[in-house]
Amino acid sequence: MKPMQPVRGTSDLMPKQKSQMNAVVETATLIANRYGFQDMETPIFEFTEVFSRPLGASSDVVAKETYSFEDRGGTSLTLRPEGTASVMRALISNGLTQSLPQKFFYAGPMFRYERPQKGRMRLFHQFGCEFIGSYNPLADAEIIGCAAMILSDLGVLDKCVLHLNSLGDTKSRDDYRHALITYLSDYKHLLSQDSKRRLDENPLRILDSKAVEDQQIVENAPRLPEFLTPQATEHFDQLTAALDTAEIDWHLDPTLVRGLDYYSHTAFEFITQALGSQGTVLGGGRYDGLSATLGGPDIGAVGFAAGIERLALLVDQTDEFIYDVGVILADDSASSVGFAFANKLRSCGLKVDIPLAGQVGKKLKRAALVGCSLCIIIGETEIKTDTIQVKIMATGEQKQLTQIEVVEFAQKFFEQKQESI
RNA sequence: GCGGGUGUAGCUCAGUUGGUUAGAGCGCCAGUUUGUGGUAUUGUAUGUCGCCGGUUCAAAUCCGGUCACUCGCCCCA
Numbered sequence: 001m002k003p004m005q006p007v008r009g010t011s012d013l014m015p016k017q018k019s020q021m022n023a024v025v026e027t028a029t030l031i032a033n034r035y036g037f038q039d040m041e042t043p044i045f046e047f048t049e050v051f052s053r054p055l056g057a058s059s060d061v062v063a064k065e066t067y068s069f070e071d072r073g074g075t076s077l078t079l080r081p082e083g084t085a086s087v088m089r090a091l092i093s094n095g096l097t098q099s100l101p102q103k104f105f106y107a108g109p110m111f112r113y114e115r116p117q118k119g120r121m122r123l124f125h126q127f128g129c130e131f132i133g134s135y136n137p138l139a140d141a142e143i144i145g146c147a148a149m150i151l152s153d154l155g156v157l158d159k160c161v162l163h164l165n166s167l168g169d170t171k172s173r174d175d176y177r178h179a180l181i182t183y184l185s186d187y188k189h190l191l192s193q194d195s196k197r198r199l200d201e202n203p204l205r206i207l208d209s210k211a212v213e214d215q216q217i218v219e220n221a222p223r224l225p226e227f228l229t230p231q232a233t234e235h236f237d238q239l240t241a242a243l244d245t246a247e248i249d250w251h252l253d254p255t256l257v258r259g260l261d262y263y264s265h266t267a268f269e270f271i272t273q274a275l276g277s278q279g280t281v282l283g284g285g286r287y288d289g290l291s292a293t294l295g296g297p298d299i300g301a302v303g304f305a306a307g308i309e310r311l312a313l314l315v316d317q318t319d320e321f322i323y324d325v326g327v328i329l330a331d332d333s334a335s336s337v338g339f340a341f342a343n344k345l346r347s348c349g350l351k352v353d354i355p356l357a358g359q360v361g362k363k364l365k366r367a368a369l370v371g372c373s374l375c376i377i378i379g380e381t382e383i384k385t386d387t388i389q390v391k392i393m394a395t396g397e398q399k400q401l402t403q404i405e406v407v408e409f410a411q412k413f414f415e416q417k418q419e420s421i
Numbered sequence: 422g423c424g425g426g427u428g429u430a431g432c433u434c435a436g437u438u439g440g441u442u443a444g445a446g447c448g449c450c451a452g453u454u455u456g457u458g459g460u461a462u463u464g465u466a467u468g469u470c471g472c473c474g475g476u477u478c479a480a481a482u483c484c485g486g487u488c489a490c491u492c493g494c495c496c497c498a
Contacts, residue, residue, distance in 0.1 A: 005489070064422065065496080082498085114496075115422075126498055194495065210494075269497090280498060307498030330456050362451095364458040372458095379456060393458070 009114070009122025020312040021125065025107050028127045028150045028306070035146045037105040037129045042086035044109060048076040054085050054262050054293040065112040079111035083128045084287060084303055085294070091132060092296040100133025100299065107308065119278035119310045128284075128305035135300035137235045140266045140286060141242035143302045147282050148248050150306070151270060156314040160270040160281055163253035164243075166236040167204075167267055168228045170289070176227035177203060187217045208255035224254055235265055262290040266302065274314060281314065282306035321371025323353040324414060328363045330379025338378045341388070341403060348411055368393055374413060376406060 006012060013021065029039070048068050067079035080086055083106050096102055107127040114120060129146055131139045144162070151157040167173055180203050188196060192211035199206065207218055228236070243250055250268075258267050267285035275281070284304025291299035327342040329335055342352045353370055355363035360377070367375050377389035388406050391398045392413075401409060 008489075110498080112497080115494095116490085117493090118491075120497075124498070128498090197495095205496090277493065278497075283498065305498060310498060326458095328457080358451095359454095360456045361454070361458065366458085368458045375458085377457075381456080389457090391457075396458085398457080 009116040021308050024308050024311045025127060027153045031146060031150045031153060032105040032129055037103045040104045040106055042090050045077045045079050046086055048078040050089050051078050051085050054290050065114055067111045067113055081110055081112045083126055083305055087130050088290050089294055092294060097297055102132045105129045117278060119275045125308040126305045127308055128303060130303035132301040133299055137238040138242060140239045140302045143304055144268060145246060147304045154315050159274055159314055160272045162250040162268060162270050163256050164250040164268045165253050165256035167264055168232040169264055172228045172232045176224050179222045183221050190217060204257040239266060258285055262287045262293055264288050275310060281310050323370045323372045324350045325352045326367025326372035326375040327352060327354045328360060328375055328377045330360050330377055333380050334378040334383060337383060374410060
């Protein structure tokens with residue numbers, strides 16, 4: 001029994017779901033190309049340090065969510081939990097730090113050992129864009145603009161709200177962090193269990209805690225914007241000005257925080273209410289500190305990653321018909337002629353099915369079921385007269401034509417059908 | 422990792438206080454229609470009642486464990 005089901009947190013991508021995900025990746029690719037992002041791919045596993053160093057050993061992702069293992073040589077490897085660190089590592093490995101900026105996009109599987117939920121799998125897929133080599137706030141705007149356009153083209157933008165925040169530069173954040181810890185320590189005994197833990201590990205997280213007792217304390221806590229350096233404020237203002245001018249709606253969300261250490265300045269998430277508690281459909285921010293953590297030079301960079309499965313869940317699903325034409329074999333004597341003719345139609349670009357089971361009626365039924373709007377019928381009679389029956393499924397109309405006429409007729413039929421859509 | 426819910430046919434689900442042959446709708450397959458689909462009608466079939474163990478004369482039903490799914494927390498895509 002056990003081997004018959006997939007591993008917990010993984011699932012088979014059956015044709016329906018797979019095609020929905022393909023559609024998401026296709027439009028994301030289209031838009032990313034317009035912005036000049038180029039497709040790339042990194043290995044799905046890396047030396048463990050590639051993730052543990054930049055993400056921070058205490059971060060949840062590294063502490064309890066990575067799939068790490070030793071290979072036969074005793075080297076510690078980790079299945080990638082996210083894409084950004086790998087992309088930055090690849091940039092450094094390939095000596096591209098001398099030819100900045102670089103703009104990449106990627107799509108592929110990610111792995112996180114978590115408790116599965118709707119929209120949260122242990123094996124899932126992300127699409128991401130990285131704009132590496134600029135400190136300019138306009139780069140942030142380009143990233144968010146690209147993200148928004150992808151969501152818009154997928155028809156899900158109006159189901160999402162763009163939450164935006166600035167974490168400030170390193171100095172802003174350190175100052176704020178200290179002030180926050182000082183403030184919260186006085187109330188430590190009143191904080192929720194989770195938040196007591198967070199006080200040491202990731203105090204900024206307490207700001208968006210869902211526990212009521214925390215929210216009351218947080219209400220009077222020092223606010224991050226007050227600690228932003230003038231440069232950080234300036235960066236944020238320029239970004240929001242660009243977004244406003246481009247008419248990209250955003251919501252200031254001071255509680256929006258990134259769990260990973262290397263983030264600075266801009267942080268954003270497109271959040272939907274439609275997916276339960278896994279509402280973040282696309283998230284990203286600026287990660288100026290990442291390159292240095294990996295041993296590279298200081299490089300400014302921004303990026304985002306989107307959950308492909310989550311997006312596919314939001315996209316309106318339309319059933320697409322698999323076939324155009326059904327070739328109905330009335331009897332076995334028509335097999336070889338029918339097969340050859342089906343191939344002739346296929347080489348004209350049509351999707352052709354040859355139902356194999358049952359009598360003529362059964363085969364027609366089958367053809368109708370899989371979307372054929374045209375059926376051709378071949379049997380002993382047709383072979384004798386060197387003709388073919390063509391049936392228009394919508395009207396039931398049927399005519400007798402020669403092979404060549406049928407090909408012309410079919411091509412014309414589907415051209416018109418295409419135009420009428 | 423923590424807490425709640427669920428697990429009966431391909432799908433959606435019913436199954437009364439434990440009681441013998443486990444049901445419905447949809448779908449599937451076949452016939453009405455031996456070379457003509459969508460509608461209609463008739464009929465057939467389908468299940469280790471998630472798995473393992475326990476209580477009992479008797480378990481789909483009660484108990485324990487386990488696996489999976491699901492919702493919330495944590496965290497994030």
